[in-house]
Amino acid sequence: MLRKVWVALGWGWVALVSYLSLMPHPPQPLTFNGVDKLEHALAYALLMLWFCQVIVLHWPRMYLMSALVAMGVGIEVLQGMGGVRYFEYADMLANSTGVLIGWGLAHTRMGRVLLSLEQHGTH
Numbered sequence: 001m002l003r004k005v006w007v008a009l010g011w012g013w014v015a016l017v018s019y020l021s022l023m024p025h026p027p028q029p030l031t032f033n034g035v036d037k038l039e040h041a042l043a044y045a046l047l048m049l050w051f052c053q054v055i056v057l058h059w060p061r062m063y064l065m066s067a068l069v070a071m072g073v074g075i076e077v078l079q080g081m082g083g084v085r086y087f088e089y090a091d092m093l094a095n096s097t098g099v100l101i102g103w104g105l106a107h108t109r110m111g112r113v114l115l116s117l118e119q120h121g122t123h
Contacts, residue, residue: 048102
């Protein structure tokens with residue numbers, strides 16, 4: 001397994017989510033009511049799904065889940081302190097919902113995407 005590569009890419013995704021969450025005026029490619037909650041849930045679902053493919057044991061996944069929920073809460077607190085973005089409980093809920101969705105998806109065929117990429121790359 002290309003574990004180091006997958007972990008590095010995952011940390012890059014964490015950095016990107018953090019940056020986009022804390023920058024004053026993030027890009028808004030979609031504009032409809034509630035799109036920001038969808039974006040929050042999608043970002044955290046992808047983070048959880050990605051790292052669940054690298055972390056396969058149950059308890060480390062539970063720690064990952066807790067860390068991602070804490071990240072979502074922490075980013076909201078920082079947004080509230082920054083004076084440009086807003087603190088929203090609904091964003092925390094969307095982030096946490098995304099983590100749960102990612103955890104659920106990790107138990108489907110989607111949870112083996114990285115393994116499939118590796119197997120197809122070696123043939």
